[in-house]
Amino acid sequence: MIIDAHLHLPVDYPDFPAKREALLAELRKNGVDMGIVIADSVSESTIGSTADCAALFRGDSVIRVIAGISPFFSYPEQLRFCRTLLERGEIIGIKLFTGHEHFFCTDPVLMPVWELAAEYSVPVLFHTGWDDPQYAAPPVMKALARSRPQNTFVYCHCFYPAAAQCFAALGDCENVYFDISSTADDPAYIPQIKAALEAAIPAMPHRFLFGSDFGSCGQKAHLDLAASLDITAAQRENLMYRNACAVYHLQPETASAG
Numbered sequence: 001m002i003i004d005a006h007l008h009l010p011v012d013y014p015d016f017p018a019k020r021e022a023l024l025a026e027l028r029k030n031g032v033d034m035g036i037v038i039a040d041s042v043s044e045s046t047i048g049s050t051a052d053c054a055a056l057f058r059g060d061s062v063i064r065v066i067a068g069i070s071p072f073f074s075y076p077e078q079l080r081f082c083r084t085l086l087e088r089g090e091i092i093g094i095k096l097f098t099g100h101e102h103f104f105c106t107d108p109v110l111m112p113v114w115e116l117a118a119e120y121s122v123p124v125l126f127h128t129g130w131d132d133p134q135y136a137a138p139p140v141m142k143a144l145a146r147s148r149p150q151n152t153f154v155y156c157h158c159f160y161p162a163a164a165q166c167f168a169a170l171g172d173c174e175n176v177y178f179d180i181s182s183t184a185d186d187p188a189y190i191p192q193i194k195a196a197l198e199a200a201i202p203a204m205p206h207r208f209l210f211g212s213d214f215g216s217c218g219q220k221a222h223l224d225l226a227a228s229l230d231i232t233a234a235q236r237e238n239l240m241y242r243n244a245c246a247v248y249h250l251q252p253e254t255a256s257a258g
Contacts, residue, residue, distance in 0.1 A: 001033050001034075001237075001240065001241040002031060002032045002033050002034075002210065002223075002240050002241060003032070003033065003034045003035065003036070003209075003210065003240065003241040003244040003245070003250070004027070004032050004034075004035040004036065004210060004211055004212050004214065004219065004222075005035075005036045005179055005181075005209040005210060005211040005244045005247075005248070006036065006038060006156060006179050006181035006209075006211025006212060006213050006214075007023060007035045007036060007037045007038065007063075007211075007212065007213075007214045007215060008037065008038055008040075008047045008048075008213065008214065008215030008216060009023060009037065009046075009047045009048045009053070009056075009215055010022050010023060010026075010047075010214070010215045011046045011047060011215065016048060016052055016056050017056075019048070019056075020056050020057070023035070023037070023063075023214070023215075024062065024063075026214060026219055027062070027219075030219050030220055030223055032219065032223075033062075033241075034062055034063075034064075034241075034250070035062065035063050035064075036063070036064050036065070036066060036092070036093075036211075036244070036248065037053055037057060037063050037064070037065050037066070038065075038066045038068060038095050038125070039052065039053040039054070039065060039066065039067055039068040039095075040068045040097075041068035041069055041070040041095070041096070041097045041100075041101065042068075042070065042073075043073070043074070047215060049068070050065075050067040050068055050069070050078075050081065050082070050085070050091070051081070053065045054067075054085055054090045054091060058090060064091075064092045064248065064250065065090065065091050065092070066091060066092060066093040066094065066095050066125060067081075067082050067085060067091045067093070067094050067095065068094075068095050068096075068097065069082060069094055069095070069096060069113060070096075070097070070101055071101075071103060071107070071109045071110065072101060072103075075109075075112075079112050079113070079116060082094060082116060083116060086116070086120040086122065091122070092122055092248045092249065092250075093117070093122045093123045093124070093125055093154070093248065094113055094116070094117055094122065094123075094124050094125070095124075095125040095126070095127070095156075096110065096113065096124065096125070096126055096127070097127045098126050098127055098128070098135040098136040099127050099128065099129075099130060099131065099132040099133060099135050099136065100127055100132075102132070102135065103135060104134075104135050104136070104140055105126050105135060105136040105140055105141055105144050106140055106143055106144045106147075114148055114151050117151055117152075118148075118150045118151050121152075121249070122152075122248075122249075123151075123152040123153060123154045123177070123247055123248070124151060124152070124153050124154070125153070125154040125156055125179070126141065126153065126154070126155060126156060127156055127157065128141070128155055128156055128157050128158070128159045128160070128166070129157045129158070129159040129160035129161065129162065129166075129182075130157065130160055130182075133159065136155070136159075137159070138159060138165060138166050138168075138169030138170050139169060141153070141155060141169075141170060141173075141176065142169055142170055142173055145170070145173040145175050145176045146173065148175075149175060151175060152175050152177065152247060153175060153176045153177070154176075154177045154178075154179050154209070154247065155170065155176055155177065155178050155179065156179045156181055156182075156211070157179065157180075157181055157182040157183065157213070158178050158179070158180060158183055158193075158196075160182050160183055160185070160189075160193075161183075161186070161189040161192070161193065163183060163192070163193045163196040163197065163200075164192070164195075164196040164199075164200075166178070167196060167199070167200040167204075171200070171203065171204060174207075176207070177207045177208070177209060177243070177247055178200075178204075178207055178208050178209065179209045179211045180197065180208060180209065180210060180211055180222070180225075180226070180239075181211030181212055181213035181217070181222065182213045182216070182217050183197075183222070183225065184212075184217065184218070184221040184222045184224070184225040185213070185216075185217045185218075185221075190225060193225075194225065194228060194229065197229055198229055198230050198231065201229065201231050201235050201239065202231060202232075202235060205234070205235045205238050206238060206243055206246070207243065208238070208239045208243060209239070209243050209244050209247065210222070210226055210239050210240050210241070210244070226239060226240065
């Protein structure tokens, strides 16, 4: 079983149905059984807004959806819409695009997101690393995790490319999980990221989720990185699907992209 816990709709297709079919074809090609599509935080996007993605995958047995949300526009309306989707079971988490948008993960304006996620027992995800990494840097994330033990947080991209720094700083934050999407984006960084993952996964075997960031990065490259890791069979199962099932409350036994 493989669950890709970090997907986006691809951009190079004419409409959302075509994007959906291209994404599902990629899963089938790579032997991925189930995926989680993350919506953009804006109302109109080539990768789909929350409304677009929720509608596109409504009732789908293979794909689940995570809402994107921004505190910078129509925030109360976005929060109400996320609540409606959570009540319907149409989203399984909420993502904040720290770095892409300029707000810190500890900003009190985000309190309604943390409270909504805690109420429905879904995780809050953060974009990390890359450009403008200060907004969800490990020390800032650590402060949030300690102040909100009732929440589960997913630290997407492992503060790419500084994965070892990320794991060292957040290792004692049990409510923070690590999504390895984007970590195979640049071959030049793969040796150092591979070493960091091989050191951290045995120490925190229940806190790593496989993800590829497909739509922006290659799914096959991330599968190859995961396959190359020198970890036990049980740790690999945790990484590839069991941890995603636990964090996102998934029951994937009947799902298959084939």
